[in-house]
Amino acid sequence: MLSSLPSYLDIESDKDGYTHIMLFSPASSSTPQFLTMGPWEVIGSVQAVDLEKGLVCVVRSFIVLISL
Numbered sequence: 010m011l012s013s014l015p016s017y018l019d020i021e022s023d024k025d026g027y028t029h030i031m032l033f034s035p036a037s038s039s040t041p042q043f044l045t046m047g048p049w050e051v052i053g054s055v056q057a058v059d060l061e062k063g064l065v066c067v068v069r070s071f072i073v074l075i076s077l
Contacts, residue, residue: 018044018058018065020051030055030067045069 016034023029023043028050031041045051049069057066 018055020054028052030065 014035016032016038017036019031019033019041020028021031021041023046025048027048029043029045030051032044033041044065045067051067051069053068055065055067058064059066
């Protein structure tokens, strides 16, 4: 849940190299909360934010292995 203090979203690489959305709340925080995680990446940018519902809309990618 967001605090009443200013905060922001950023997209950065995690320790495994995947790009994910991080919430810095308050904005002065040096420790982000990862909103996405796992072996896939957020690509592009945040498309929309609904503060009332607490939702963030993003584009993500998957790596799919196909047997030939």
